Amino acid sequence: MKSTRVALAAFAAVGALTLTACSTADPGETDDTGNTGGEEMTDEGDGGADAGEGLRIGIKFDQPGLGFQDGGDYTGFDVDVALYVTEQLGYSADQIEFVEAPSAQRETMLQNGQVDMIFATYSITDERDEAVDFAGPYFVAGQDLLIRSEDEGTITGPESLDGLDLCSVSGSTSAQRVVDEYAAGANLIEQPGYSECIQFLTGGQVDAVTTDDIILAGLAAAEGSGALQVVGSPFSEENYGVGLPDGSDMCEDINAAIQAMIDDGSWEAAVEANTEGTGYTPNAELNPPEMRGCAS
Template identity: 55%
Template sequence: MQKSTYRLVAVLAAGALALSACGGDDGDGDSDGDSTAGGEGGDGITIGIKIDQPGLGEQDGSDYVGMDVDIARHVAEELGYTEDQITFREAPSPQREDLLETGQVDIIFATYSITTEREERVQFAGPYFVAGQDLLVRADDDSITGPEDLGDKILCSVTGSTSAANVKDEYGGNLQEYASYSECVEMLVNGTVDTLTTDDTILAGYAAQEQFAGQLKVVGQVFSEENYGAGMQRGDDRCEKVNEILTAMWEDGTMDQIIEDNLGPANYTPNADLNPPTPGGHCG
């Protein structure tokens, strides 16, 4: 399966969006009003994604690329939409529930972990992938093989990251905080810090970037579970259909190919103890 990209549809006014029976909402952009919740025969579908996560959801000029983008595209096609009926829009983490509830997007694929708190407001198809917290280190560093090796190592994360703080409390490490993960990656490459921690998929995305080719590696010892789901507005009766599509993607090799296309350059392999997941149980 070839890696696909899509031209970003420019959007002008959130207030112009048409609400649908199961519409969702994305982040910062606005739709052109063509998004409907009907699947086959509808005028279009608006999908929320990340635009700043290399390998997962990233803006590349006027296109969107990444694992979540490719999964979203395949799901939309299986729901009956053509390429020109798909609109990708940014879905920042703090806005995802609000955007779905107000109908600004129909579905969100954006490293969106299924949690009890979120299920009070939205429903999820999936999980379609299970990530785990891991460590990113320099490719020539064999001194860190898991969190138990942190000791007095310099651990980098973003300011206010609870995951990094929890790792430090449980395993040790000298925590240094920066404004973004991309800054942490730069500090890791130049030797200022020893490791970076967050979801293994996000780490693999950074390691796969061309400018860091061969310089970084994911340790491969996950110590948490993050169940990525496709966020949908409550009442959207396509949720179970999306579960069927996601299941088929793992069964026919489509998901494996998408992961290889986007995260393969980092020599990333999904954790076999966690994947493939069994979608279902989160609709409604």
């Protein structure tokens, strides 16, 4: 596991690499006072962090547009939210250490104190909520389809995939959901990662790729030619939360920081910057998200 202290990275489009979406079978997504929360945070045993020591933040390293490592730079929407939130909590960018947080290891990393919080397309579920705490959500994603722009109007949602080829990663539950619930005649094509699915889509071997909509938008933005677009008809709901150690006292401050990001326009700007050129817009019925309450 590699981690590097970083400054706030500029928005950048990057090449699509293999990633595992939160929808795979492997687990795994206010005030304006500038409250730092530094005096209220307790030591590690109380589930808090000391503002003088810095923070270890778990992110994905291989999700273009969300959490991506390129040398010493870290880019993506999750990264932008993490940096905004931690600044509101009183931490400067050079106090943040980004740590790779693979989907299957996120609960363990929080429980073992390897990270202080996680921003990594970490969907809030009842099962996970028993093991760790969550603040947020900071985004509500939905399963969607990525298609070639030339097929706009022909492929309009999962119901239109009968007889067509659909790609997703091996072991993913998202492609099977399409067949089970929407298009029994769709042909499933499994690949080791989404980079392979993107190559198949641009090469014409498949007609669509499926996973969470904002992940698809990040992949399309990284591809960069404008040849791919998200259909924009999500058919699930994934609440991306900030993962915290069980018993953390930071939830309320994090929720306030996320709300401040929404209120001052930074949240919308971050979404747009990381999905530019894809035609993607978040589901307006669900986004910007409403903060859920923090457990007492």
